[in-house]
Amino acid sequence: MSAESSFSLLGNLGAQDISFVHAYENPVMSEFIAASAGGFMVVGAVIVIALLSYYRGWRSLWFDWLTSVDHKKVGIMYIVVAFVMLARAIIEAVLMRYHQSIAVNDPGILSPDHFGQLFSTHGSIMIFFVAMPFVSGMMNYIMPQQIGARDVSFPLLNAISLWLTAAGAALVMISLVVGQFSTGGWTAYPPYTSIEFSPGEGVDYWIWSISLTSIGSTLTGLNFATTIYKNRAPGMTLFRMPLFCWTTLCTSILMIFAMAPLTIATLMLALDRYAGFHFFTNDSGGNMMNYANLFWLFGHPEVYILILPAFGVFSEVISTFSGKVIYGYKSLVFATMSIAVLSFTVWLHHFFTMGQGANVNAVFGIATMLIGVPTGVKVYDWLLTMVRGRIRLSTAMLFSIMFLVTFVLGGLTGVILANPPVDFAVHNSLFLVAHFHNMVIPGVLFGMIAGYQFWFPKAFGFRLSERWGKASFWCWSIGFYLTFMPLYALGLMGAMRRTVEWFRPEYLGWLQVSFAGAMLLLSGFLLLAVQLIVSVRQREQRRVPAGDPWDGRSLEWSNSAPPPEYNFAVIPQVEARDAFSWMKEHKKAYLSPDNYEDITVPKNSMVAPVIGVAAIVFGFALVWHIWWLAIVSFTGIWGTVIARSFVTETERVIPASEVRADHEAWLARVREAPVTPREREDTSDNVGRAEVLA
């Protein structure tokens, strides 16, 4: 950051802020690693651009994907963002574990500042740019199909949400090359993050990337809640919805209420930093405790925003691969709702040590333990679903089972931490780090990977390789235990989180085991990539055009794989819970409808990408104090919105004859398709027509 305060066209941005220049000027290991990371990003971008040009993909990318408002494509793009960011965050995690494993009485390979940036980006990325887009993508792809809808209620708004999230992610990526990221952790507590103690652009990168994505998530919540309330197929009453839709609904409600505190907290922090306000400063009546309250008023519901959709995935996966109706449907619904409500009553347990007094702590401690009750109900329901089921140990199912075991363990340490006196002893130690990884890795990541394995054939028309999937599963599971169990021990031995150098030799062994585990986790991630490549190559033997490879129970399995743009040629009439199972059992599946009607679908629109790019520019301009550019891009965003409101031709009609031709052709293929018994599910016999027992 340059020191002069005179007006400059580039604000505070100078050549020395580029990571390569920075490394050239300070040739040390830590800077070299930072520059390599920046280099990876640049090279990666160049390779993507080169490949797109080589395969002439630009047209397709723009017209089929970037400007699309189809909820299925938006969902897939969310998940692509999640995977790209996951790659970065895992590499950062491995780097940190490696650094810590050698930093016993030794400075290690990373400078303290660089280490600070790594844990800040790792946390921020994992929560906001891996878990959130993964969850949003999954809900986007699946939920409208499960309720028998053709799209979400507001398709363009949906694409704008995606682009705001992607803009936030892009800002974090840009910080690799231009300038530094925050060192204030993913929570960015002031006063450390105030301008006084964290001058420079780092915290500003955090503020604007998080603000963009939090607005995107609010709009997503609004959109999905409206879709579920207003867009269900006839007969799809709330209590006939698949559990994934229930969890989507609860997550949406949480998003509507819980994102605002984050938006407000980041806005206030920005005002403190940019305009000298006194919300969280040490002096002049500022109150930094207010930040902790605001942040966790968002932060705790956020945990459930992430985990509830994963619970939905597990419900679908366990029921399908046990070949049984889910046990205790209503209890699962009520448990989900209870968790959603309780999630707003526990935020204070993140800062028991802040000094609010014993009685207040006790209330929040008890509320925290209460959350264990509905969660316990869910675990029993899942277990009882498996009892006497015909269980098939597919990759998705293995991840679900490993989730059950591991999540219960994490829940138990959570109950331990819910005791304020215990929390005082282990607050901010590695015990805490182990605990929350023990919740979100099985709870969110395993859930999302299970969902990815489960619904991939629906989205792309071919099954993923089970062999590579299982190899990846073992790496993830064993890697998880090896990485995080030592952290529990270290936490109890007194090791604090975010420590850049240790002075206790007895930590060494534990830290080395933990690093080995991190390598296994990285292998698990790489094996997922291998699985994808192998499966794409073998896609002809893996195709499931009939659309029902796993003997699925809900409506999304009743159409082709991949589904047509309009999802359903004719909106289905729902007669029971597990609607598609009911159709199969009553011989109502794959029937030709009496008549077809024209279908109206939204046209592609470049509004969302324009807003997204303008948002990136806006964030970047604010980070570097380039005021003219901030004004231009802000005006651009709202100008686009206003201009769009004058466009009247936003929809196009697919004629009934075309729908009929496509649908009848597909139905003919399905009727010819061989019926696959479950034991031949993972062979090329499986073309997506399941054998129906009973």
Added chain:
Amino acid sequence: MNTSPLSHPGLNLGSVDEYSHEEAEPVIFGFWIFLMADLVLFALLFATYATMSVQGQADGPSPADIFDLSSAFIGTMLLLASSITFGMASLALKYRADGPHLVLWLVLTFILGAGFIGMELRDFMTMIAQGAVPQLSGFLSSFYLLVATHGIHVTAGLIWMIVLLIQLRVMGRTTTVKLRIMRLALFWHMLDIVWVCIFSFVYLYGVTL
């Protein structure tokens, strides 16, 4: 699909324009949800103000030292009146399919709203001239953020009103434009309610502290 008499809370178009009425359900419902999310934002700003207005004064002035109640009262009256005129506009939208009433009421609403913003800016100028800038204390920071957030919302509403007046001219009273006016109406009345809270809690209660 059979038309329900009320497809959403608030003024419905059911009896006079059945087609728009059916289209209204998801968009108006979605907008209510948006308003709810927006109200959470205001609730948090109020909560922040509540903690800071007393404990965050530092060496700066107290609310009683700087608030000009009569000026805020005039602003309040302008905004309340604008809510009434928007109510009249909504009735004109429903019952007077032709005629200038709708546009006239909207223009009147705009003038009153702009008057409110003018009064608010004037109050801010006066306070800043007295040295009560937001950088002075936590109390003033939270005061400016709360009141200005409301002010920015009203300004956004005014811009929206201009856009809709243009669209009424260019596109006519199509379903889309009608539904947009109905949503702006909800937005406008919500801002009115928020202002009633600001006036009572920040101004009236503030000067008693």
